[in-house]
């Protein structure tokens with residue numbers, strides 16, 4: 001079955017899986033078509049300014065309130081929202097990990113979320129956490145609702161199907177999916193065990209960044225975002241909804257699938273985007289621009305220019321800068337940088353940063369190209385060069401990112417990461433050219 005999507009970013013969409021299911025001319029008729037219940041899902045306060053106001057109207061077989069019994073607290077070992085004692089902020093230093101293996105034992109979505117870092121405050125609704133998901137089993141009659149933040153999925157190995165209340169998204173490595181806060185979904189594997197990166201955004205919803213003087217086109221174009229059409233299932237079976245709320249986990253039992261929305265309209269909905277549709281803007285004469293030039297989506301903090309999270313990619317592009325050190329410069333940053341590699345090679349670290357791996361360069365901790373990358377780029381003949389088959393990304397937040405015990409204890413953490421800069425030698429010898437011998 002090929003899935004249908006509606007295109008645009010944050011549009012006011014309308015879709016019905018059965019003809020006539022969407023009430024015409026009003027949101028809440030005395031009796032909705034097909035005996036459906038009308039329900040509003042608010043993604044912003046009612047009174048948010050128009051430009052930020054998000055809500056959708058859902059027409060469903062049963063209202064959500066019919067889905068929930070009592071919420072029973074449950075322990076989830078690795079999906080965390082705050083630093084754990086030992087890992088909390090420590091050890092400071094530049095950190096890098098090789099890929100983490102997908103477990104052999106049966107692991108569903110909730111158990112497969114492994115929190116690497118947390119930033120900010122889940123209850124105060126600022127910051128984010130960076131997770132991996134390592135899953136080998138599809139959800140069946142178990143559903144998830146995350147009240148704490150929207151979820152950005154970046155598959156790295158294997159494709160996934162996210163069956164949500166508002167429709168179905170299929171995503172493969174190289175694509176992203178965003179599920180808004182509060183929306184029920186089921187996580188399915190399409191072709192075997194999966195690994196991916198997952199960002200939980202506690203702050204302002206991801207939106208397209210301003211383009212400034214770049215103008216009306218390029219970077220992420222609104223027409224390339226895809227929203228699902230309405231999909232519903234009329235399934236009466238004992239089921240569970242797992243809800244994450246203020247950093248804690250709960251389960252409630254229901255007797256049917258909560259994915260029973262026959263029609264919806266509105267602008268609060270899940271979406272997907274193919275990162276290969278991104279049109280990068282770069283340096284066409286000299287110097288390496290700030291990575292913000294590759295922002296795909298940004299989560300605003302309320303302070304102009306200071307993101308709660310910037311989601312940035314390093315994808316295929318031409319390097320043409322003249323008399324320029326082309327890789328990233330050495331730097332220290334007030335923001336904290338979590339990076340992953342979906343496929344290919346990253347130009348600042350050709351070795352050691354592997355697809356499926358990750359790195360964390362926290363607030364003000366120095367980093368930049370490793371010795372090899374520096375040597376090569378300082379001596380390279382600066383012909384136009386195309387970087388191909390590469391997709392690295394960064395979640396950069398204004399808040400420091402604290403490691404979990406799990407992340408600090410992973411045996412794939414590289415013990416000697418700092419040594420990748422060890423060979424950067426002194427070239428200053430008092431001459432104008434310096435010592436390049």
Ligand SMILES: O=C(O)Cc1cc(O)ccc1O
Pocket residue numbers: 288289290291327328329331333337348361367368394
């Ligand atoms: O540190 C990194 O690799 C990410 C990064 C890339 C870049 O091109 C400029 C700055 C920056 O932090």
Ligand SMILES: [Fe+2]
Pocket residue numbers: 331333337361367
């Ligand atoms: Fe950086």
